[in-house]
Amino acid sequence: MASSTRVTFPNKLLPYLLLAPQLAITAIFFYWPASQAIYQSVLREDPFGLSTQFVGLDNFRRVISDPNYVNSLQVTVIFSVATALIAMALALLLAVMADKVIRGKGIYRTLLIWPYAVAPAIAGMLWLFLFNPSMGTLAYLVRSAGYNWDPLLNGDQAMVLVVSAAAWKQISYNFLFFVAGLQSIPKSLIEAAAIDGAGETKRFWTIIFPLLAPTTFFLLVVNTVYAFFDTFGIIHAVTGGGPGKATETLVYKVYNDGFVNLILGDSAAQSVILMIIVIGLTAIQFRYVERKVHYG
Amino acid sequence: MANVELTNVRKVYGNSVEAVKGVNIAIEDGALCVLVGPSGCGKSTLLRMIAGLESITDGTVKIENAVVNNLGPAERDIAMVFQNYALYPHMKVYDNMAYGLRNRGMPKDQIDKRVREAAQTLELTHLLERRPKELSGGQRQRVAMGRAIVRNPKVFLFDEPLSNLDAKLRGQMRVEIKNLQRQLGVTSVYVTHDQLEAMTLADTLVVMNSGSVEQIGAPLDIYEKPASTFVASFIGAPPMNLVHVTADNTGLILKDGTHIGAEGLTVPTTGAVIGFRPEDLEVAAGHEKHIGGLQLDLKVLGVEPVGAESYVYGVVGGERVVVRVAGRSPSQTGDHLRVIIPKEKLHLFGADGKRIPPA
Amino acid sequence: MIQNNPIGRFIAHIILIIGIMIVAFPIYYTFVASTQSLQEIMRPPLSLLPGNHFWENYSAALFGGVGRIGGVGVDRLLFNTIVMALAIAVGKIAISILSAYAIVFFRFPGRMIFFWLIFITLMLPVEVRILPTYKVMVDLGLIDTYTGLTLPLMASATATLLFRQFFMTIPGELVEAARVDGAGPWRFFKDILLPLSKTNIAALFVILFIYGWTQYLWPLLMTNRNDMTTIVIGLRKMISFADADTEWHLVMVTCILAIVPPILVVMLMQRWFVRGLVETEK
The missing domain is CATH 4.10.280 (MYOD Basic-Helix-Loop-Helix Domain, subunit B)
Structure with a gap:
């Protein structure tokens, strides 16, 4: 008859001391800047930085009606969807195959998880080395085949390049989760389906794939967050948002407007919009995880 | 060695849930006191209040005549054996037993001596270098005991220590715990929901129900003179049969309206409950009158032969009863039997469930 | 099969x-x-x-003295990156384990508020507060310092949540046994909680080491001097020159040097890494 409440220590002051380091860092480097971003998003500063005035939601209005912003929103959506789909589809294929083989599972896993350790920016550079029109061997092969390949000039090709690099880097992560997901499906279910006369392909689509749905959904959210935020390095290192603004994602634009072009109010408004997007994504993620984590 | 005394001990949880409602228990030095009751009766809470793991809302807990209410568990000089043993999974058996002594700053050689002695008593010597996960359930149980006895505390506290073992091992450990406690002579409080364990271990048995003490006494006294229908049905297996009756001037009336002779029982007008143990029934051979006994008609619902004895389940006056018969029972489902309870074996309880002593 | x-x-x-x-x-x-x-x-x-x-x-x-980025050798960049990855991994683990310990094993006014304050930082990645954070760092004089590169990244909701979840699986009886054995909060932490958390710490270490090593936006913002930056940013600076001047063979070498250490960590600690990854995120 154990009591249901958590067993604890009676100290009163100690817990605050234990929490102090984390709370101090959080307050100074997270909450203060974040509140500043919100504050600045409703201010407008004159070009010389001499005076500021309250402008309400003007910055937001201007940002949203800016065709460049709409463009970067589109770019982000295309980039994220493509990255997530490619990275997940390839990872699922490999995980299903790895689940099937008997010998060499461990070796395959070892060799497939490398890219996780590679920084996104470097992943971008690796693909740039391969596809750089002046020296990349694969670029050379593509061009020898008669195709006019130049991702530094052609926006669509630049997009293909950054999506490839971003998806490549994410395959290992998705692979590990799909493998774990496949392992957690009870073998008896698959055996029952086999007895019910379902062939291998049918078993995959009617039993395995639906049962993987939680993993798939989770990865969809994680991959979207990844494509939104963690791929800044790829864009910055490989295309710099170009050519034109063909690969300028939302995060890249916040950085560029705030840090390079120094348009404070707009950048802050964009930050706040991004914040709302993150909150949405996190909420979705934790609605799903809720069943496993419980707060208390 | 020490006595333990609880005076008006109460426990109220935050939002006025009263888990323990004013309990008074005095345990003599060296005695083994068993707290028994169904889950949620407050017995574990009481034990944890003695341990100092739970704060005491009201009343006092004394160990060796000193109030310990405001002392932490480590300062009370008690040792506890937990239900899931609570062995430190990353420590070897030796370190599990030594940990409490080390925290008290005992010199190394003395710790070593104590641990080895305790290990010998419990036949754990060959296991000292193992980790808990390499031990069987029974061995873990022994280590948990060992951790308690090396401390040589004033009081042992046991929180359902055998409930995770299988039936056979439980019986064996029960005997060992009893012997060990005798041998060491350490005052002990033992919590269990198993009435058999309670009966066989206790010097003093405390039966608890929803936060209150129902009865305190020697196990056999409680068995023979249960203070309430609750105690009557909790102690003993199968439990005491309880049959509700009312009385008029002709005799007693059972629940389904059957009239039976009063046989000298004085039943209050508010009604009563007649109790009798399954083994105290006699099956009448014919229809002869038995002097000084209550005669009842029993319709057999089923018979369970379990070897040395058989249980006959049946209905009397619309209420279920069970009869224990030595050897095999000739009865069959559907039979009507005449059963007789000798008068001295009858228990009488008032409508409030409290025992009515024989006049 | x-x-x-x-x-x-x-x-x-x-x-x-x-x-x-x-x-x-x-x-x-x-x-x-x-x-x-x-x-x-x-x-x-x-x-x-x-x-x-x-x-x-x-x-x-x-x-060789060649292959330098703005006068800084690859060794210096590697050193900076190692410092950053190690400091972030160790710092995050230390800070998170203490917070989780406080939240799970103590009851005190404001506990849930603090928990949510930590939790909400999940929703405030650097990317959504680039400029104001930069300003704070400038005001505190943390630009081009190791403190600036590492300290602000040490607060981590994810690691705190992971430890919290793990701590909640530790049976209450174990805490009680320790208290009966005379262990206070500090002894319990040192003798029981830390040893039991070994696997989790190892798993988290791998993930956080990779996290620290692969940082991009943060060192980009926090460092102006080439001798304080990381190898990833250094590489970016090497290839941002016009193609003709770039010593590509040395870029390739630097690239390999930037990739190999984290790959080695992942490979050698694969068991912890896979466990940690699947458990942190779930």
Whole structure:
């Protein structure tokens, strides 16, 4: 008859001391800047930085009606969807195959998880080395085949390049989760389906794939967050948002407007919009995880 | 060695849930006191209040005549054996037993001596270098005991220590715990929901129900003179049969309206409950009158032969009863039997469930 | 296995091998390039076998005085990156484990508020507060310091949540046993909680080391001086010059040097890493 409440220590002051380091860092480097971003998003500063005035939601209005912003929103959506789909589809294929083989599972896993350790920016550079029109061997092969390949000039090709690099880097992560997901499906279910006369392909689509749905959904959210935020390095290192603004994602634009072009109010408004997007994504993620984590 | 005394001990949880409602228990030095009751009766809470793991809302807990209410568990000089043993999974058996002594700053050689002695008593010597996960359930149980006895505390506290073992091992450990406690002579409080364990271990048995003490006494006294229908049905297996009756001037009336002779029982007008143990029934051979006994008609619902004895389940006056018969029972489902309870074996309880002593 | 289908398994092996080739090829290609001379690199297609400039290129990049980025050697960049990855991993683990300990094993006013304050930082990545954070760092004089590179990244909701979840699986009886054994909060933490958390700490260490090593936006913002930046940012600076001037063979070497340490960590601590990854995120 154990009591249901958590067993604890009676100290009163100690817990605050234990929490102090984390709370101090959080307050100074997270909450203060974040509140500043919100504050600045409703201010407008004159070009010389001499005076500021309250402008309400003007910055937001201007940002949203800016065709460049709409463009970067589109770019982000295309980039994220493509990255997530490619990275997940390839990872699922490999995980299903790895689940099937008997010998060499461990070796395959070892060799497939490398890219996780590679920084996104470097992943971008690796693909740039391969596809750089002046020296990349694969670029050379593509061009020898008669195709006019130049991702530094052609926006669509630049997009293909950054999506490839971003998806490549994410395959290992998705692979590990799909493998774990496949392992957690009870073998008896698959055996029952086999007895019910379902062939291998049918078993995959009617039993395995639906049962993987939680993993798939989770990865969809994680991959979207990844494509939104963690791929800044790829864009910055490989295309710099170009050519034109063909690969300028939302995060890249916040950085560029705030840090390079120094348009404070707009950048802050964009930050706040991004914040709302993150909150949405996190909420979705934790609605799903809720069943496993419980707060208390 | 020490006595333990609880005076008006109460426990109220935050939002006025009263888990323990004013309990008074005095345990003599060296005695083994068993707290028994169904889950949620407050017995574990009481034990944890003695341990100092739970704060005491009201009343006092004394160990060796000193109030310990405001002392932490480590300062009370008690040792506890937990239900899931609570062995430190990353420590070897030796370190599990030594940990409490080390925290008290005992010199190394003395710790070593104590641990080895305790290990010998419990036949754990060959296991000292193992980790808990390499031990069987029974061995873990022994280590948990060992951790308690090396401390040589004033009081042992046991929180359902055998409930995770299988039936056979439980019986064996029960005997060992009893012997060990005798041998060491350490005052002990033992919590269990198993009435058999309670009966066989206790010097003093405390039966608890929803936060209150129902009865305190020697196990056999409680068995023979249960203070309430609750105690009557909790102690003993199968439990005491309880049959509700009312009385008029002709005799007693059972629940389904059957009239039976009063046989000298004085039943209050508010009604009563007649109790009798399954083994105290006699099956009448014919229809002869038995002097000084209550005669009842029993319709057999089923018979369970379990070897040395058989249980006959049946209905009397619309209420279920069970009869224990030595050897095999000739009865069959559907039979009507005449059963007789000798008068001295009858228990009488008032409508409030409290025992009515024989006049 | 239901179907012991050798053909199906053979196809599976083929697909896995193709997968590995896709995954490994960019890294292999860069390694091959890092062993070629600049002239060979500039004349595609490149041979698929390593060239014979391995020692020449690697010693030039590491010790040669060439291959410097704005006057800073690769060794310095590697050192900075190692400092950053280690400090972030160790710092985050230390800070998170203390917070989780407070939240799970103590009851005190404001506990849930603090928990949510930590939790909400999940929703405030650097990307959504770039400029104001930069300003705070400038005001505190943390630009171009190791403190600036590492300290602000040490607060982590994810690690705190992971430890919290793990701590909640520790049976209450174990805490009680420790209290009966005379262990206070500090002894319990040191003697019981830390040893029990070993696996979790190891798993988290791998993930956080990679996290620290692969940071991009943060060191980009927090460092102006080349001698304080990381190898990833250094690489970016090397290739941002006009193509003609870039010493590509040394870029390739630097690239390999930037990739190999975290890959080694992942490979050597694979067991912890896989466990940690799947558990942190779930």
